[in-house]
Amino acid sequence: MSSAPTPPPATRCARHPDVETGLACGRCETPICPKCLVYTPAGTRCPDCAAIGRPKxxxxxxxxxxxxxxxxxxxxxxxxxxxxxxxxxxxxxxxxxxxxxxxxxxxxxxxxxxxxxxxxxxxxxxxxxxxxxxxxxxxxxxxxxxxxxxxxxxxxxxxxxxxxxxxxxxxxxxxx
Ligand SMILES: [Zn+2]
Ligand SMILES: [Zn+2]
Structure with a gap:
């Protein structure tokens, strides 16, 4: 007997639950969709982490x-x-x-x-x-x-x- 591998549960954007995404924040690993993604010198971040990382x-x-x-x-x-x-x-x-x-x-x-x-x-x-x-x-x-x-x-x-x-x-x- 063999069972088909179960697909991993779809990851959804933390801010847009109806959007499936393969992206995640590089700091806190929260799933984020392309719309939420913020590019920083340190890598891709969720909006929260992007705000923390910005020098005052x-x-x-x-x-x-x-x-x-x-x-x-x-x-x-x-x-x-x-x-x-x-x-x-x-x-x-x-x-x-x-x-x-x-x-x-x-x-x-x-x-x-x-x-x-x-x-x-x-x-x-x-x-x-x-x-x-x-x-x-x-x-x-x-x-x-x-x-x-x-x-x-x-x-x-x-x-x-x-x-x-x-x-x-x-x-x-x-x-x-
Ligand atoms: Zn984050
Ligand atoms: Zn989003």
Missing amino acids: MYILGPLDYARAVATVVVVGLAVGGLYGIVLSPSPRIGLFSLLIGGAAGYGVGAAIAALLDVTTSRKRGRQIQMVAAGGVVLVWLTRLVVSGVPLEWALRDFTGFALMAVAISVASQRLR
């Missing part, structure tokens, strides 16, 4: 967000306001204005990154980079409003564009 410096809680946003709003209004008074946008395009914008952008980007380091205890990653970029755009907008130039100049503000491009890239590099 890359996670912004509501308080971190509030501090980060408050920081860039203050910097945006202060720097943008000063900039608008000292150097009003000019519709002239020239290498000199691009250089000035780039140099100012370097300073603005480095300052925003340094201040965010202090107010958010050295957070890193995409979220803090986005907040920093928002601060840079606020510098540009504030300066535009304070200087009171016609709106159509904004579209030809190459000094300002150079400033924003350099500032966002410098801040992103430092907050990576």
Whole structure:
């Protein structure tokens, strides 16, 4: 007499009981379906383990967000306001204005990154980079409003564009 081998019981996703899966979390071995699977540098993880494994410096809680946003709003209004008074946008395009914008952008980007380091205890990653970029755009907008130039100049503000491009890239590099 021979009996056919019984097939192993179908494994189902812990979060989606109607989905059969051959995948499991590499840490806690919970069955997970492709929808739940999270790729991490350490391997495939369930959403719970993926959250545990993420270094804290890359996670912004509501308080971190509030501090980060408050920081860039203050910097945006202060720097943008000063900039608008000292150097009003000019519709002239020239290498000199691009250089000035780039140099100012370097300073603005480095300052925003340094201040965010202090107010958010050295957070890193995409979220803090986005907040920093928002601060840079606020510098540009504030300066535009304070200087009171016609709106159509904004579209030809190459000094300002150079400033924003350099500032966002410098801040992103430092907050990576
Ligand atoms: Zn897990
Ligand atoms: Zn699932």
